[in-house]
Amino acid sequence: MADRLRVAIADDHPLFREGVVHTLRSSKFLEVVGEAGSAQDAVRIAREALPDIMLLDLSMPGGGIEAARSIARVCPNVKMIMLTVSKREQDIAQALEAGAMGYVLKDTSGPELHRTILAVWRGKSYITPRLDVRLLSLATRRKPTEATDLPELIEREVQVLAQVARGLTNQEVARTLQLSEKTVKHHMTNIMQKLQVRNRVEAVLAFQNARSMKNKNVAAMSEPACINGGQSDTRRSRQTGRRIRR
Numbered sequence: 054m055a056d057r058l059r060v061a062i063a064d065d066h067p068l069f070r071e072g073v074v075h076t077l078r079s080s081k082f083l084e085v086v087g088e089a090g091s092a093q094d095a096v097r098i099a100r101e102a103l104p105d106i107m108l109l110d111l112s113m114p115g116g117g118i119e120a121a122r123s124i125a126r127v128c129p130n131v132k133m134i135m136l137t138v139s140k141r142e143q144d145i146a147q148a149l150e151a152g153a154m155g156y157v158l159k160d161t162s163g164p165e166l167h168r169t170i171l172a173v174w175r176g177k178s179y180i181t182p183r184l185d186v187r188l189l190s191l192a193t194r195r196k197p198t199e200a201t202d203l204p205e206l207i208e209r210e211v212q213v214l215a216q217v218a219r220g221l222t223n224q225e226v227a228r229t230l231q232l233s234e235k236t237v238k239h240h241m242t243n244i245m246q247k248l249q250v251r252n253r254v255e256a257v258l259a260f261q262n263a264r265s266m267k268n269k270n271v272a273a274m275s276e277p278a279c280i281n282g283g284q285s286d287t288r289r290s291r292q293t294g295r296r297i298r299r
Contacts, residue, residue, distance in 0.1 A: 058174055061087035061102055063095035063120065064110035064136070069159065073108065073136070076163040083170065092120035099124045099131050106170050109153070111137035111144055118144075118151050125152030132173050136166075145180065149255060155179045178251040203263050205247040213240040218257045 060083050064070045070088060077083045087098035092115025099107055107124060111117040121133050134155030135148045145156050154173045157166065158181050169179045203211060216226040223241065227234040241253065248259045 057082055057084040058106060058170065059084050059086045059102070059104045060106045060108065060170065061085070061089070061095075061098050061104040062108040062136075063089035063092070063098070063113060063117070064108075065090045065113040066110075073166075076166060079163065080167050083167070091115045092117065092123070095120040096123045096127065099128045103128065104131060105174055107131050107133045108136045109133055111135055111139050111148070118147050121148060121151035121153050134169060134173055134179075136161075146258060149178075149258070154251065157181050176251075178255070180252075180254060203248070203260065206244060210240050210244050210247075213237060214244055214256060214260050217241070217253055218260050 060077055062070055062073055062077075062085070064073070067090070070090075074085050074088065077085050086104050087102045089095040089098050091113055095107065095109060095113075095115075095117075098104070109117040109120055113120075117135060117137065121135070124131055124133060132155075133153045134157060135153045136157055136159060137144070138159050139145075140158070148156050155169050155178065157169055157179070161169070161181065172179050203214075206214065212230060213226055216229055221229065223234050223237045226232070227237045230237070241256070244256055245251070245253075248256055250256045250259055
């Protein structure tokens with residue numbers, strides 16, 4: 054790596070922020086180019102400094118999720134990592150949807166934070182492993198075997214993704230579907246490319262969203278005919294028929 058990666062951090066706790074800055078500066082590959090204590094300042098620094106990586110606290114004034122959304126919109130080349138104490142599945146999902154490519158806890162080690170920054174800079178997503186399991190469990194609280202609308206995927210890919218949505222590893226999916234593990238990996242690669250997602254977790258979220266939309270459409274189709282003035286189309290047509298016969 055010829056040039057150092059330019060990193061900025063946004064956190065409203067000065068003592069913690071100083072510790073992170075010290076950790077970052079201990080690496081010969083990283084350069085700190087900005088510090089912020091709020092979402093508004095984070096967006097400003099992203100605009101002015103254009104860092105390669107932005108570390109965002111989830112609960113800072115203005116909200117880390119809102120900051121991520123704004124930065125993703127105005128500075129799409131800035132890659133973001135959420136650095137937080139929150140283990141809530143909803144926070145993880147919202148952070149990913151807002152554009153963050155990494156989600157790590159504040160108790161992470163310095164070397165792990167360095168590795169996360171390098172991975173995200175190379176275009177990979179990273180979620181603290183124990184949180185990855187939590188997010189998959191959030192997405193699997195409904196039966197994953199229901200039909201879903203993902204026209205981009207072939208039938209076998211949908212079957213593989215449904216098993217992944219149950220929290221199964223590639224090896225377990227292979228055993229369940231009587232495939233080789235290499236074939237499962239190949240299917241997962243194709244699935245992520247087709248759905249334009251960055252990791253297994255985002256693929257499962259896409260699967261759940263598609264299934265949710267299908268269920269809503271089915272429910273809408275099963276509702277009674279349009280009501281007008283308290284009468285359904287069927288009832289009004291019957292009344293019209295009786296008037297004509299009279």
